[in-house]
Amino acid sequence: MSFINPLKYAYLAIEAWFNVAFGSEWNPLYNMGRLTFFFFWVVLISGLYLFIFFDTSLSGAYASVEAITYEQKYFGGVMRSLHRYASDAVIITIILHMFREFALGRYNGFRWFSWITGVPTLWFVITLGITGYWLVWDELGLYVAKMSSELIDALPLIPGSMSRNFVGDQVSDRFFTLMAFLHFLGQPLFLVAALWLHVKRLSFVKVSAPQGLAIGSFIALLALSLAEPAVSHQAADAARVPAVLNLDWFYLNVYPLMDYFSAGHTWVITLSITFLLMILPWLPPKKAEPAAEVHLDHCNGCEQCADDCPYDAITVQARTDGAKFEHEVVVNPALCASCGICVGSCPSSNPFRQKNDSLVTGIDMPQRPINEIRDQMDAAIAKLKGDNKVIILGCEHALNFSSLEADNIQVVSLFCIGMMPATLVEYALVHGAEGVFITGCRTGDCFYRYGNVWMDERFDGERQPILRRRAERSRIKVFRAAITDKRRLHKELAEFQNHLKSLKQDQLSVKKEGSHE
Amino acid sequence: MNKIIRYGLQAFNYLLFIVVVWYFSINPPYHQLENDQAVIILSFTHATKIREACRKLSQEELMKLAPNMRLPTSCPRERSPLNIELYLDKKLLAKEVLQPLGFHKDQGVSIFKSIKVKAGEHVLRVWMNDDVNVDGSTYHYKEKINLKAEQLLLLDFDAGKKGFFVK
Numbered sequence: 001m002s003f004i005n006p007l008k009y010a011y012l013a014i015e016a017w018f019n020v021a022f023g024s025e026w027n028p029l030y031n032m033g034r035l036t037f038f039f040f041w042v043v044l045i046s047g048l049y050l051f052i053f054f055d056t057s058l059s060g061a062y063a064s065v066e067a068i069t070y071e072q073k074y075f076g077g078v079m080r081s082l083h084r085y086a087s088d089a090v091i092i093t094i095i096l097h098m099f100r101e102f103a104l105g106r107y108n109g110f111r112w113f114s115w116i117t118g119v120p121t122l123w124f125v126i127t128l129g130i131t132g133y134w135l136v137w138d139e140l141g142l143y144v145a146k147m148s149s150e151l152i153d154a155l156p157l158i159p160g161s162m163s164r165n166f167v168g169d170q171v172s173d174r175f176f177t178l179m180a181f182l183h184f185l186g187q188p189l190f191l192v193a194a195l196w197l198h199v200k201r202l203s204f205v206k207v208s209a210p211q212g213l214a215i216g217s218f219i220a221l222l223a224l225s226l227a228e229p230a231v232s233h234q235a236a237d238a239a240r241v242p243a244v245l246n247l248d249w250f251y252l253n254v255y256p257l258m259d260y261f262s263a264g265h266t267w268v269i270t271l272s273i274t275f276l277l278m279i280l281p282w283l284p285p286k287k288a289e290p291a292a293e294v295h296l297d298h299c300n301g302c303e304q305c306a307d308d309c310p311y312d313a314i315t316v317q318a319r320t321d322g323a324k325f326e327h328e329v330v331v332n333p334a335l336c337a338s339c340g341i342c343v344g345s346c347p348s349s350n351p352f353r354q355k356n357d358s359l360v361t362g363i364d365m366p367q368r369p370i371n372e373i374r375d376q377m378d379a380a381i382a383k384l385k386g387d388n389k390v391i392i393l394g395c396e397h398a399l400n401f402s403s404l405e406a407d408n409i410q411v412v413s414l415f416c417i418g419m420m421p422a423t424l425v426e427y428a429l430v431h432g433a434e435g436v437f438i439t440g441c442r443t444g445d446c447f448y449r450y451g452n453v454w455m456d457e458r459f460d461g462e463r464q465p466i467l468r469r470r471a472e473r474s475r476i477k478v479f480r481a482a483i484t485d486k487r488r489l490h491k492e493l494a495e496f497q498n499h500l501k502s503l504k505q506d507q508l509s510v511k512k513e514g515s516h517e
Numbered sequence: 518m519n520k521i522i523r524y525g526l527q528a529f530n531y532l533l534f535i536v537v538v539w540y541f542s543i544n545p546p547y548h549q550l551e552n553d554q555a556v557i558i559l560s561f562t563h564a565t566k567i568r569e570a571c572r573k574l575s576q577e578e579l580m581k582l583a584p585n586m587r588l589p590t591s592c593p594r595e596r597s598p599l600n601i602e603l604y605l606d607k608k609l610l611a612k613e614v615l616q617p618l619g620f621h622k623d624q625g626v627s628i629f630k631s632i633k634v635k636a637g638e639h640v641l642r643v644w645m646n647d648d649v650n651v652d653g654s655t656y657h658y659k660e661k662i663n664l665k666a667e668q669l670l671l672l673d674f675d676a677g678k679k680g681f682f683v684k
């Protein structure tokens with residue numbers, strides 16, 4: 001029995017539920033990073049509007065925010081609410097994004113870089129929110145200023161008492177203005193730099209949500225902004241400590257900790273959590289898989305693998321081997337995720353080539369070369385017995401489908417379904433399989449990013465190398481399944497075999513009719 | 518699936534989402550004080566007394582120094598620690614022993630302490646020693662205060678002028 005990680009199982013079940021409501025393209029759980037970017041856009045645009053009317057002086061800030069809120073209720077007020085609520089939404093989407101990568105085991109190995117550069121973005125976002133609340137300069141703003149100062153005073157590096165600035169009547173105007181510019185400019189720039197780094201090793205990163213999701217989320221935020229507009233507390237008063245505050249728990253959750261722990265211990269707690277998050281990819285360390293290898297004598301420099309690599313690990317350079325082609329490709333092993341998608345991109349991976357010889361392709365995975373895959377396919381086809389003979393092709397990161405093997409069903413597993421040369425499907429059909437059933441990670445959710453998207457595009461003739469027209473589509477079925485979809489996979493497979501059976505009957509009757517004539 | 522059902526389910530999810538966003542953006546309310554509490558903040562910076570007075574160096578001591586360092590008197594810069602106790606109606610609220618800041622302990626001390634107390638009439642008393650060479654207090658302060666709920670009372674100190682005072 002295979003061990004099933006309960007967290008992963010639960011998460012996949014929830015994702016399936018969201019697929020029902022949103023479809024795979026709009027499934028918010030597949031798009032948490034992109035949705036975070038979308039909320040950032042809302043925050044940025046609403047923030048620019050607020051900036052026009054905001055008074056950056058200590059004495060004028062509160063009144064200017066009140067004016068935005070009440071004097072232009074249906075525009076400024078809504079903008080303010082959008083700014084707040086989209087910021088809050090960002091925390092939800094970041095946490096879910098992070099949780100997803102963790103639950104689905106997408107944080108270690110080659111992903112260490114994305115993970116470790118993601119953690120600081122949390123700090124940047126939260127501190128950006130903190131200065132945002134500071135700027136309103138209401139009772140909450142004063143609370144934030146005081147508590148932050150206590151935290152800063154606890155740092156051994158910064159001498160003196162900053163906290164002192166927020167009791168009595170000596171709050172510095174200049175300090176407040178500095179805080180404002182930090183919020184408008186300094187912190188956002190840091191955040192942009194951190195996000196650039198975060199997605200640096202990925203290609204095809206989209207920085208806004210799919211249209212349907214963007215529209216839906218925006219309408220939701222707008223509705224909330226109209227129903228419950230964001231408002232301030234009373235103006236800051238240095239001689240008063242309000243008993244009750246309406247804290248924004250998304251951003252200000254660290255301060256109440258200081259009721260129980262000293263400022264120093266609060267640092268220890270938050271930094272320990274950060275540290276633990278940072279080292280998570282190495283708990284335990286994961287063995288690195290060998291990177292893809294280029295075989296120049298079989299590479300014509302078509303660049304398709306470089307175009308398809310989801311991790312930007314393949315670059316194109318001028319030919320070095322004197323061959324008549326202009327370019328060749330080079331793999332950067334440090335970036336390679338060992339997904340094998342490049343093998344599926346290479347036209348030389350066509351298994352009809354070098355039939356009587358060992359098949360060598362332009363770019364290959366040394367730990368499972370294309371020749372070995374073709375051998376596996378040949379062996380699988382040879383094993384097929386009985387009626388409705390099916391070859392199942394799938395990946396190792398979705399449902400374990402090896403248990404489906406039967407006399408008339410054989411499986412060939414790949415690192416990623418994007419690793420499959422489209423011609424391999426045709427090969428199976430030509431050499432004796434009556435049908436090819438393709439599974440792998442759910443649509444919209446490739447373990448390696450884009451593997452199943454590229455496969456679809458190759459099948460639709462939109463991406464090279466394509467599935468040729470002569471591969472009979474009625475004998476090919478794609479059903480993607482995660483570990484929670486076992487029952488449906490069985491059902492779909494049975495239906496596909498029935499379909500093959502009826503195809504055979506149709507053909508027989510056509511033949512009979514032909515022989516009658 | 519039926520389009521209407523799908524959009525209905527989406528709407529339900531969006532609703533759930535904005536309820537969570539709204540709820541945690543202001544809820545649950547945070548009680549930093551009980552309704553009948555006030556806050557006393559003890560906060561000041563103070564250069565405590567130098568530990569040792571200047572003294573003349575003996576000839577022997579001078580000879581041990583490099584020729585360009587031979588000043589006839591030695592004035593150690595290290596300051597005294599600060600001992601402070603704060604009482605409210607004879608109850609001890611805070612007791613601190615603070616070491617002077619700086620690598621050479623020559624920069625005085627800085628204190629910031631925020632204490633929640635019951636509102637109402639109280640007698641506030643402070644006892645402080647800022648000189649290792651004096652036994653007992655070097656400063657003493659006693660004041661009747663009347664704290665309103667949610668009031669912030671700043672207990673400050675100014676060595677030059679008035680010693681302790683409240684704001």
Ligand code: HEM
Pocket residue numbers: 032033034036037094097098101106107111114115116117118119121122125195198199202204205206277448449
């Ligand atoms: C400001 C917050 C963040 C934004 C806007 C963001 C955005 C993104 C985007 C757009 C992707 C690419 C998704 C794709 O196209 O496949 C991504 C990937 C990733 N992010 Fe984040 N992220 C954020 C924070 C975080 C945090 C806090 C973590 C974890 C600590 C994290 C971990 C990851 C990981 C592990 C990947 C995986 C990339 C892969 O599939 O190889 N991110 N992020």
